[in-house]
Amino acid sequence: AQKVTQAQTEISVVEKEDVTLDCVYETRDTTYYLFWYKQPPSGELVFLIRRNSFDEQNEISGRYSWNFQKSTSSFNFTITASQVVDSAVYFCALSEGGYSTLTFGKGTMLLVSP
Amino acid sequence: DAGVIQSPRHEVTEMGQEVTLRCKPISGHNSLFWYRQTMMRGLELLIYFNNNVPIDDSGMPEDRFSAKMPNASFSTLKIQPSEPRDSAVYFCASRPTQGANQPQHFGDGTRLSIL
Numbered sequence: 001a002q003k004v005t006q007a008q009t010e011i012s013v014v015e016k017e018d019v020t021l022d023c024v025y026e027t028r029d030t031t032y033y034l035f036w037y038k039q040p041p042s043g044e045l046v047f048l049i050r051r052n053s054f055d056e057q058n059e060i061s062g063r064y065s066w067n068f069q070k071s072t073s074s075f076n077f078t079i080t081a082s083q084v085v086d087s088a089v090y091f092c093a094l095s096e097g098g099y100s101t102l103t104f105g106k107g108t109m110l111l112v113s114p
Numbered sequence: 115d116a117g118v119i120q121s122p123r124h125e126v127t128e129m130g131q132e133v134t135l136r137c138k139p140i141s142g143h144n145s146l147f148w149y150r151q152t153m154m155r156g157l158e159l160l161i162y163f164n165n166n167v168p169i170d171d172s173g174m175p176e177d178r179f180s181a182k183m184p185n186a187s188f189s190t191l192k193i194q195p196s197e198p199r200d201s202a203v204y205f206c207a208s209r210p211t212q213g214a215n216q217p218q219h220f221g222d223g224t225r226l227s228i229l
Contacts, residue, residue: 037220043223044222044223045220091157096214100214101214102147104157105156107156
């Protein structure tokens, strides 16, 4: 069975600090996909990134970067120079190969103070 | 491009009443999902359709919940009779194909309060 663990329930930082959100997953499949979603205070869920199990190359998009390490079953998300607008709940999710659905972690609430 | 559209955005009703939540997926998307989000349980998948056919309804809590997808552009989630413990945010999401590699795109959710 697939499982996603986000051990950090809540993180508070001051603007311009770097912050890393941890995600650890469990799966028996060799083919799987990892996702990050953002849920701002307004409540909608916004897709951020997808990674497949065959691609361990890290990705950077502006202030966001993702570190995928199969050896530790982790897919961590780093925000560089955080801003108040980054305040949100961030969800890591996993789907296994084929026609699987998403399994979400419990989410990490990030609060960025000015 | 229009995203996933859910209605209503908010619903407050009394225990025992029937509640119907509506969803219009992104045009061309073949898979549709209903989720429930609560503080205690997080995001839970309720039911998943592909090409209008229910594929997995193992997350539907009990017989009071039912979901339909009469066509590719519309789905409903119904609760009858509603109970206070059904209070939650209900999300609908759609995905381009059945493939697990595709991201799901979510609507803004319906915040349901049962008094």
